Amino acid sequence: MQENDFLEFVARQTPAHPRVPVNIGDDMAVVNLFEPAGAGAADPRALLKIDQCLDGVHFDLARHSLTQAGRKAVNRCLSDCAAMACEPAALLLAVTLPHGATAAMAQELFLACRDAAARFDCPLVGGDTAIWPQTEQRLAITVAALGRAAPGVTPVLRSEARVGDLLVVSGALGGSILGHHLDFEPRIELALAVTRAARISAMMDISDGLAQDLPRLCAASSVGARVDGALLPLTPAAHELATSDGKSSVFHGLCDGEDYELLLALAPEQWAKLAPAAAKERGGIRLAGVPLTVIGAVTSEPELVVVDAGQVRPWPRGGWEYQSG
């Protein structure tokens, strides 16, 4: 089963609904609680997301603690709130514990999730805890988030990138498997700061790796993109992996998943609002304590390309086709 094929099936089989201005396909859905939708900031728009975190897929209980697993599950969902530039308003938690789980395990997981959400003033308001009756069944953590539009901020979609927009990423990319995937920071403050300071055309979080996620933003916006490999901000972990496996650091920055950084598209004049010349001279800008880096631009070509060592190369589909020169 191919994930993108199934997502396309779901999109085709999801009819429009008058209370749902943004349906399945973006980082979160946008729902008008009441109809007809009112106008302006008082319009009670709710944003919604659900996400799973599984033992043996997203974490490994043989090596990672329940606290790490719970925090990751919550932070993945909060990263989607950041991607829409909304404030998390409440969280729900469903846990299926392995056979023989103790009350102490359930309690540790609950507290980890509660505390991860509380960092963003987001209350955990409901949950469901079950225990698999069969042995061999593994821990599954499902988190659902209710977001609310922050005052003066309209949710930012994937679908409004425009030709000529700059492509910008937060933080640094690659090598998340070495540890970042368990202790990343949902970019909520950054997302709110950036949307208050400039008009962002499109935004999403990079959860499956830029190689997979940028094509999704481009497809939603019906545009192409050109990324300069030399501009990619890379983590020390990306370089470390490159040293050990012989692939390039740029490969890891593009193709490793679970960065949980933000990918933004915005017009050059909007970028100028964020990046005064002085800041650029100092080698890049920071907002809410997080670096922001221009990595390329939105193009009218249907294809995405990456410029690597001066050569234009096709976009690495999923990662495995990519060969750095």
Next chain:
Amino acid sequence: MQENDFLEFVARQTPAHPRVPVNIGDDMAVVNLFEPAGAGAADPRALLKIDQCLDGVHFDLARHSLTQAGRKAVNRCLSDCAAMACEPAALLLAVTLPHGATAAMAQELFLACRDAAARFDCPLVGGDTAIWPQTEQRLAITVAALGRAAPGVTPVLRSEARVGDLLVVSGALGGSILGHHLDFEPRIELALAVTRAARISAMMDISDGLAQDLPRLCAASSVGARVDGALLPLTPAAHELATSDGKSSVFHGLCDGEDYELLLALAPEQWAKLAPAAAKERGGIRLAGVPLTVIGAVTSEPELVVVDAGQVRPWPRGGWEYQSG
């Protein structure tokens, strides 16, 4: 691990939050999207619930179809919407498929969930589908519901039952395991009709059986209860089970789980608004096509009792202690 002990731990460890007037412990949480909370019907209150449905616990894929499993998962969550007398506004769906699952399986499940929600004009607005990489792992379906207060209807809590209130149940109880648990009807129309016609003190849905759920309502309201076993509306399935296992039909009506009927507490004068004398003469009342039956009353005693064959007996804790005379 005892479910009620864990729920008490969670309640103790859940701090109050200014945006959460009803927190963990009721059928759904109530969240004010914006603060300070406005007054009146325009106040954007969101209701939230999450619930899991597991293969080998809530259904059995060896005997039940994916369509049955998906419909049950959605309807369980919608039953909680009914319990609060709110309208379902949007649903989220997280599915973990067994190893080797096909696209056709994912599609069947999605369509079943979408269609079950659509019956109540409730759009499915987001989801997450994963596949267990290990063999032997089983299907888990998690559904989260966003509800909205219906016009003119305040969400009905568990905690406001008053001494002297009548206890009323919808439909009939018992024997759900013979099939009802897969094809029950969330009592949403009934809940809205009843709350529009009378002031309901307290309400919940009966998901774990009256023997377990009535004590929860009583504990939340700090009251006791007296139920007359002879008044319990029983399903044909409750009688069928009684014939085969030698327990009484009343035992099955009290102790079997998964009725997904409504349990209401309301003052006698409010009941009179629902039940004109003419309707009572015809042997009970119906609202929104569903029978409503008085089964007892709320008392000031801390204990719950059941009257059975003229004798006052202690409440069947969990079911197994109960012996019908």
